[in-house]
Amino acid sequence: MITLTVNGQPRQIEAEADTPLLWVLRDELGLTGTRFGCGVAACGACTVHVDGVPMRACSLPVEALAGASVTTIEGLPASAGLAPEALHPVQQAWIDLQVPQCGYCQSGMIMAAAALLQANPKPSDPEIDAAITNLCRCGTYPRVRTAIRRLGGAA
Amino acid sequence: MKRRTFLLGAAAIGTGGLVLGYRAWSDRFEAQAAQLTAGDGGKLIAGWVRIGSDDSVTVYVPHIDMGQGTATALAMMLAEELDADWSKVRPERAPGEKAFANRFLAEGWILQGLKVPRFLDGAVDVGFAEAARFVNLQITGGSTAVRFTGQVGMRIVGAAARSMLVEAAAKRWGVSAAELATADSVVTHAKSGRAARYGELAAAAAELSVPSSPPLKARETYRIIGTSPARFDIPAKVKGAPLYAIDLRLPEMRYAAVMSAPVHGGALQSLDPAPAQAVKGVEQVVKFPHGIGVIARNWWQAQKGLAALKPVFSDGGNGNVSSASLAATQESALGAADGKSMVKLGDAEAALQQPGARIVEATYHVPFLHHAAMEPINATAQVKDGRLTVWGGEQDALGAKMKLVQLSGFAADKVTLHPLPVGGSFGRRVTVTTRHLEQVVELAKAASPNPVQMIWSREEDFAQGTYRPQVASRIRAALGPDGKPTAWSQSFVETPGINEAIGLPYPIPNQSIRAVPVPVHVTQGSWRSVAHTQHGFYTETFIDELAQAAGRDPFEYRRDLLPAGSRQRRVLEIAAEKAGWGKPLPEGRGLGIALVESFGTVVAQVIEASQGRNGVPVVQRVVAAVDCGDVCHPDTATQQVEGAIVMGLGAAIAERITIENGAVRQRNFPDYPISTMASTPPVIEVHFVPSDGAWGGLGEPGMPPVAPALANALFAATGRRARSLPLKLAAAA
Structure with missing residues (x-):
């Protein structure tokens, strides 16, 4: 049995070793905020943080994660030292700028943005382009960019 | 839109509140509606609004939210006429039952004398418009929510409720209703300084008769419409809360993966289920006439089981069809057939034969397009104790429920559909095809009494789409001595x-x-803005070619053709002005313009673009001018147009579904590049041009001008005219 830490809690995983983390999160642990979009790491809807690094859970076999610490959208505020029911600054910026439309990709978008800002607090536009490769069919990119710029201190 | 008198119904609810709505058209549905919403034991009549004794205002919304902010906008329209305190207003999704049928959607078309639009085809009988004036509809599509449900439904209900509350206060205080004012859910009498909250008056108001045509507010007195309050749906979306059908988790739930014949219309011929049954966690292999499903303890196991199978499918005789063969068939059909006459004005053929007429001719092609909504097709169902319960994101909740009744063989009162928000649709979740419902009903029967959640892999989602049709059009025009067209003769490939x-x-x-x-065997459906995507491209690219042939500036040429004082001309002029049309551009760049009216909204766009390396166009700037009448929620309205532009650019530049050996070739996003953060232009400006025109839709009209404006910009930049989409391939050709 594989053990990993999910949102600060150690979890024993029953799923077979080759099961992608995405399905462990969704079907075994009931953490449905991490979304299935493509299954081939192309769309980013399943972006989570693995030891602080943004990764696409649909293409990560859980066996490769033994002992790792995984943060999902549900655990994002706590991972930043906030109360679990609080909003992470990225989530607050998303509300302030009314970013989501259908909202399905936004968990992954927020996780990617939070990881970018953690690693690079003032990203340039080309750096945003390079880091935020998540797909959004509703076309929220202009607002995602504005929100990240604002979090990076731009007016 | 002409005003009509509607029959309104009101009722008291148990806790002393008021419920008001349009009276359902039969007592049976009223009773059902009451049962469905009477959470506190109160009564309710086909309610659209419910005012509680605690001042709470609940607005029942008969549309699903696919990301357009519909619930917020509709609640605003009702609250405006009600003079409600916005902080007390909450929208709630009306259950997918006939009691909440949205007859205003049907009336919207009938009042405007329009025919039933394309996206309703799968939902209603052909004779719908004539036969079923008050058909039960609960459909989201055709950009109808605000312009029909809101304009015709929500505002009148809000105004009627306000007028009843005022009358209740007038009676209580023994004063004339004319001396009373309302604001923020309070009725006040200035002369005596008396005031009463709506919650205090609601029970008395419910006893009064309902005005059939309450006065609506003048635009100058709006306090809520035209502002942009925070949308109700967003906090849950940023927290990753379980919202969508795919997030549903039920006790003992099983998961299923499915596959259908890759050539549409094909059938399952043979299957050895053993390899799937050998996969850990797999519980059942289910055969459908057209495909297979695998039920397992989690979705990954189900998908692994499915991948282990080697089903044999027939191709329905279409195994030799390709995109190229279809394009060739269409080319010759456009050349040979006269076709069905759709528009006939004057004598175009005679004008084309006029000696000295200058003839311009072009043929345009557009490819199949996939919706590629981020939430793959999925549904959850349970057959237990003689009942079928289904949870899913359906644009047409009532149509889907009717279909479930047919498919399952259960009586209508044994079938429940819970409509849930959708992670994007763009036309995919209308009932053009109900394949996913057929599958989930069979899977639920197999898994009974356990519930089963069926999820299509992204590959299946691509393979079994309801695509924007691959079609073509040929246009010939004659230009007079002044360069203006005297004749326009067009044939186009018909769509269903x-x-x-x-x-x-x-x-x-x-x-x-x-x-x-x-005819084509590939399933075709409604893709954001439906036929306007291709017709906008044909018309607005060809008019640009006419301007070129006439030696005229493409903006001025269009402007001079449009009637002075028309909405179209004003919108075109504002787009050109805001974009700085005519000012010098950096080397290698061009400006293109296009104008398309769709769903009651006129949109003109100017795009600045250049031809990038590798034949991929690069867009620097999009400037849109939009006349949709009034704007309910300017921030959401802007966002809808921005989103349509982003999606439209991706489609115009690189999206294309191709058919090979009868089947869809593209498997997943890497084969089907949609817009990304990096490809989205740094500047997208949306300018609303208010007018007294009828309220138009906004979910779709931002889309159709994108492809022609970009094609025209690339022509201006390079001198090469693209006549087929996507432009990435056209440029490389």
């Missing part, structure tokens, strides 16, 4: 259902527009 996009914004004296049928 009714085409709302035929017709030119330019008053050309001789017109002949014909539809040519070319």
